Amino acid sequence: xxxxxxDLLIVGSGAGGGAAAKELAPLCRERGARxxxxxxxxxxxxxxxxxxxxxxxxxxxxxxxxxxxRDKSMTLAFARAYGGSTxxxxxxxxxIRKETVRRWDVPGIEWEDLDLRSRKYLSENNVHxxxxxxxxxxxxxxxEGCTKLGYHVEQFPVNVKGCRGxxxxxxxCPNSAKQGTHRVQLPAAEALGVETxxxxxxxxxxxxxxxxAGGAGSAGVPGAAGWLAYATVADGKVGHPSAWPPGEYRxxxxxxxxxxxxxxxxxxxLRSGLGARLPALGRYFTAHPALxxxxxxxxxxxxxxxxxxxxxxxxxxxxxxxxxxxxxxxxFVTAKNLAGFGAEHAELVAHMDTLQMILVLAIDxxxxxxxxxxxxxxxxxxxxxxxxxxxxxxxxxxKVCARIxxxxxxxxxxxxxxxxxxxxxxxxxxxxxxxxxxxxxxxKVSITSAHLMGGCRMGAGPADAVTDPWGRVxxxxxxxxxxxxxxxxxxxxxxYITIMALADRVAERVRGDIAGAAPAANR
Amino acid sequence: MSESQRAFLRALxxxxxxxxxxxxxxxxxxxxxxxxxxxxxRPAVVRRQIGLFLAVLRWLPALRYFRPLDALPPERQDAVLxxxxxxxxxxxxxxFWGVKTLLYLGYYGRTEVYDQVNYRPTTAGNERLHART
Numbered sequence: 001x002x003x004x005x006x007d008l009l010i011v012g013s014g015a016g017g018g019a020a021a022k023e024l025a026p027l028c029r030e031r032g033a034r035x036x037x038x039x040x041x042x043x044x045x046x047x048x049x050x051x052x053x054x055x056x057x058x059x060x061x062x063x064x065x066x067x068x069x070r071d072k073s074m075t076l077a078f079a080r081a082y083g084g085s086t087x088x089x090x091x092x093x094x095x096i097r098k099e100t101v102r103r104w105d106v107p108g109i110e111w112e113d114l115d116l117r118s119r120k121y122l123s124e125n126n127v128h129x130x131x132x133x134x135x136x137x138x139x140x141x142x143x144e145g146c147t148k149l150g151y152h153v154e155q156f157p158v159n160v161k162g163c164r165g166x167x168x169x170x171x172x173c174p175n176s177a178k179q180g181t182h183r184v185q186l187p188a189a190e191a192l193g194v195e196t197x198x199x200x201x202x203x204x205x206x207x208x209x210x211x212x213a214g215g216a217g218s219a220g221v222p223g224a225a226g227w228l229a230y231a232t233v234a235d236g237k238v239g240h241p242s243a244w245p246p247g248e249y250r251x252x253x254x255x256x257x258x259x260x261x262x263x264x265x266x267x268x269x270l271r272s273g274l275g276a277r278l279p280a281l282g283r284y285f286t287a288h289p290a291l292x293x294x295x296x297x298x299x300x301x302x303x304x305x306x307x308x309x310x311x312x313x314x315x316x317x318x319x320x321x322x323x324x325x326x327x328x329x330x331x332f333v334t335a336k337n338l339a340g341f342g343a344e345h346a347e348l349v350a351h352m353d354t355l356q357m358i359l360v361l362a363i364d365x366x367x368x369x370x371x372x373x374x375x376x377x378x379x380x381x382x383x384x385x386x387x388x389x390x391x392x393x394x395x396x397x398x399k400v401c402a403r404i405x406x407x408x409x410x411x412x413x414x415x416x417x418x419x420x421x422x423x424x425x426x427x428x429x430x431x432x433x434x435x436x437x438x439x440x441x442x443x444k445v446s447i448t449s450a451h452l453m454g455g456c457r458m459g460a461g462p463a464d465a466v467t468d469p470w471g472r473v474x475x476x477x478x479x480x481x482x483x484x485x486x487x488x489x490x491x492x493x494x495x496y497i498t499i500m501a502l503a504d505r506v507a508e509r510v511r512g513d514i515a516g517a518a519p520a521a522n523r
Numbered sequence: 524m525s526e527s528q529r530a531f532l533r534a535l536x537x538x539x540x541x542x543x544x545x546x547x548x549x550x551x552x553x554x555x556x557x558x559x560x561x562x563x564x565r566p567a568v569v570r571r572q573i574g575l576f577l578a579v580l581r582w583l584p585a586l587r588y589f590r591p592l593d594a595l596p597p598e599r600q601d602a603v604l605x606x607x608x609x610x611x612x613x614x615x616x617x618x619f620w621g622v623k624t625l626l627y628l629g630y631y632g633r634t635e636v637y638d639q640v641n642y643r644p645t646t647a648g649n650e651r652l653h654a655r656t
Contacts, residue, residue: 051644051646052634053632053634054557054561054628054632058560058564063564063565064561064564066624071613071617072614072617072621073613073617133652133653134649134652136652163649164646164647164648164649164650165647165648165649165650165651165652166644166645166646166647166648167644167648168644168646174646175646300641302651302652302655304642304643304644304648305644305645305648305649305651305652305655306648306649306652330642331631331632331636331637331640331642332627332628332631332632334631335540335627335630335631336623336624336627336628339608340608341538341539341540341604341608341623342538342539342541342601343541345539345540346540346541346542349631349640350542350639350640350641351640351641352640352641352642353641353642353643354641379566439609441609441613441616442613442616442617443608443613443615443616443617443618443619443620444608444609444616444620446620
């Protein structure tokens with residue numbers, strides 16, 4: 001088996017891995033450190049961003065964006081690509097709220113620190129508000145509907161440069177406008193000497209034997225002599241070839257930063273046998289379970305031209321535990337998210353240019369029973385149960401969204417928890433009667449998630465947390481986590497900037513830990 | 524996918540995605556190609572579950588109506604499908620959602636349908652947007 005020797009291996013290249021790579025890259029020049037980023041997915045060539053729905057979903061997402069939870073009640077969309085999910089999000093970039101950090105209640109995590117670090121990434125990734133002329137009707141109508149009803153509404157800052165309004169953010173921007181880690185942090189890290197290895201799945205980690213990769217931490221602590229990572233580089237069908245030839249590798253690394261996302265980071269640590277010493281590993285998974293709600297206007301509106309996500313409302317975040325965001329999806333995703341079938345369903349989808357859409361995100365509590373675990377083959381399974389409190393939030397959100405749609409002038413509204421496929425404008429006074437909590441049945445109503453969080457939560461000790469507030473895995477040496485799996489509870493907003501802020505903290509800690517150790521090349 | 528499964532999916536598509544009834548042979552080939560490409564990327568256990576659920580969907584109605592689903596009158600088929608969609612048994616609802624999703628993928632996943640559903644994206648979306656406003 002070919003071997004590689006590194007000072008630092010970063011597993012994953014998304015918001016966490018990309019930010020950590022960029023922050024740690026100066027070590028390549030300062031100390032001659034050898035740093036590699038292992039990314040499961042491909043680095044697509046520019047011409048491979050075609051904007052075609054099925055094709056791009058298969059290229060960029062695990063299971064084409066339809067990973068099912070264990071009980072098949074919810075689908076999870078998360079990417080595998082150079083840049084991770086920052087390739088496929090809409091670029092929405094918010095700083096976490098002070099109340100949320102207070103609820104996180106992690107000793108050592110202060111909002112002021114996260115705010116400062118977040119603002120660094122807002123600047124680095126060119127986050128700004130789009131001008132009014134680039135806001136399409138789908139977004140404008142949401143703002144107008146909210147305003148008429150007295151709901152608080154805000155414009156999303158987004159991280160684009162030269163956005164041409166393709167409206168295909170979730171399929172990877174075909175205009176190279178979105179400033180994810182694939183455009184900003186990873187190229188910057190590579191310029192300083194970090195190597196990115198795509199098509200590379202890290203299967204498991206094990207502590208290196210004494211005298212091996214050596215040097216980090218105290219003797220007797222797992223990882224004190226460094227880590228061995230077992231990885232497989234695939235012969236990818238899309239994207240640039242990997243920097244390493246296809247095959248299986250043993251990587252000796254003095255330190256490892258795991259940033260493979262809230263599903264694959266806990267799964268990797270579980271495969272590495274850390275579950276027994278860390279009972280919280282994989283647990284407290286949260287997801288912002290989401291509904292895509294749709295209304296139809298009498299005339300075509302501008303919806304799929306222009307940036308798809310310009311406004312949000314947190315009016316109901318505290319009272320009803322849900323957020324509302326504008327969104328615009330593609331024909332297949334739209335079709336599968338409608339509760340129904342047959343002629344009325346086909347008729348609605350046939351008029352994509354008349355549809356207004358709102359994305360609902362439920363703010364789900366962190367529960368120990370919602371977790372990532374492994375199947376017999378070692379693959380990740382997400383065992384997530386939609387509890388009544390979350391379903392109650394989603395139910396209430398349908399009525400609120402119906403009111404917003406009608407206030408914005410919609411002719412009819414699709415509420416999945418209604419026996420009627422469409423609620424007409426003249427029926428808007430009967431929403432409480434027409435939209436029934438009993439009709440919100442899993443399977444009937446399509447529930448999705450793209451904000452996957454937790455599983456390696458931060459906290460004071462190993463009894464109920466996986467890492468300390470600096471991302472260091474409890475009871476291990478030289479092993480860190482730097483992604484959304486660190487979140488002890490939901491982010492209660494779009495999480496990417498917060499992931500980067502936390503990765504920034506982890507990188508600072510790694511730098512501090514490395515300061516006293518010589519690079520592997522100089523041993 | 525077996526020819527029998529294809530025939531059943533074709534019959535289901537006629538009820539669930541009515542425009543699929545008028546697909547040309549070439550379009551239908553693309554419809555099934557997308558479904559098969561999707562299934563090929565799923566674990567074997569998932570493919571087996573889908574195959575099993577299709578058999579349940581087809582034959583469970585025979586317990587009551589003495590005929591498989593696709594041999595029932597169209598209105599009866601719709602009623603059975605609605606019962607699967609919103610009935611009390613969660614696994615039936617979720618299985619039906621999975622089958623619907625496959626059919627929607629086959630139909631709406633084809634880029635050639637975009638024009639028919641009034642979806643005409645372009646990489647220069649802002650130009651179109653500014654022209655309209």
